[in-house]
Amino acid sequence: MYTTKSLKKLALLGAIGKPLKISSTEFMHHISASSKTAARVLKQLEEDGYISRKLVAGGQLVQLTNTGIELLKKEYVDYQQIFCKDYADLELYGHVITGLGEGQYYIAKDGYMSQFRDKLDFKPFPGTLNVRLTDQSSQMRDNMDFLQPLIIHGFSDGERSFGGGKCYPIEIEGIKGAVIIPDRTHYPADLLEIIAPVKLREMLGISDDDEVKIVVKNPQKCK
Missing domain, CATH: 1.10.10.10 (Winged helix-like DNA-binding domain superfamily/Winged helix DNA-binding domain)
Incomplete structure (x- = not known):
């Protein structure tokens, strides 16, 4: 009580x-x-x-x-x-970096891909774009915790188990995508993994150290 x-x-x-x-x-x-x-x-x-x-x-x-x-x-x-208050979307800025190359393996798994299609309304390109937030945006990163995430459930493929995570719909330089945060992750809080229906590096013409704008969409905004 x-x-x-x-x-x-x-x-x-x-x-x-x-x-x-x-x-x-x-x-x-x-x-x-x-x-x-x-x-x-x-x-x-x-x-x-x-x-x-x-x-x-x-x-x-x-x-x-x-x-x-x-x-x-x-x-x-x-x-x-x-x-249903009209809270603003969250704008973050960061620089593109090279990741560990694990994203392609995990995202391509049917157990994840089917959930991404159902909950994000797009089929992700099998890979992630890694962005390290600027100092100012890193301080604002915690505001994502106040937004309602899309839950991605863990699963087993019969040989091993795969953990769950959370997704936050975003737009990166105008392209629809999502930030994905595994329940168990070794990445620091200022590093974002982004999925999208296209290969973002090619579509946006970006490479390491280029700055990008990420708009985290607020699902609680009134329609």
């Missing part, structure tokens, strides 16, 4: 990114509950992994964990879907 409400209050009080000192007596006013209930709620949030907590003189130091932050992000996305 109190989980998301309490996490939201703690976040508003500043418990994201740094510890917040607060007592149960103080916290009870923020969740309209008794001091005993407030203490129990904080203890439960800690046990569930949503916050870290350290008892100190005069109260406790509380900070949201990544699990707690992700829960609030999911709530944010849900509210976007409910109220």
Whole structure:
């Protein structure tokens, strides 16, 4: 009952990114509950992994964990879907780099290709374009977490299992495509893998170090 409400209050009080000192007596006013209930709620949030907590003189130091932050992000996305606000698309800039060459092998798998066709409405070229974001765009990259992704499910081909991931529809220099983020990836956050129905290097006439503009489309925008 109190989980998301309490996490939201703690976040508003500043418990994201740094510890917040607060007592149960103080916290009870923020969740309209008794001091005993407030203490129990904080203890439960800690046990569930949503916050870290350290008892100190005069109260406790509380900070949201990544699990707690992700829960609030999911709530944010849900509210976007409910109220359908006209949030802007996300514009990112980066430079083309040479990848490890793994994209062609994975994308060509039927288990992935069929999902891409169904969910993205295009058949991807068997390969990815790798783009390293500029410093400014890298800082904006986390805003993608507030957008609703298209889920790509894992599968087995009878010999080995392949993991799932997320897709975000985009336009790159006006061409329809998608950023694909595997659930298990060794790539840093500032590196994007992009799929499209065409070979982007040839279609756009780009090569390593060229700058490109990527517009991440917001599916919650009102029609």
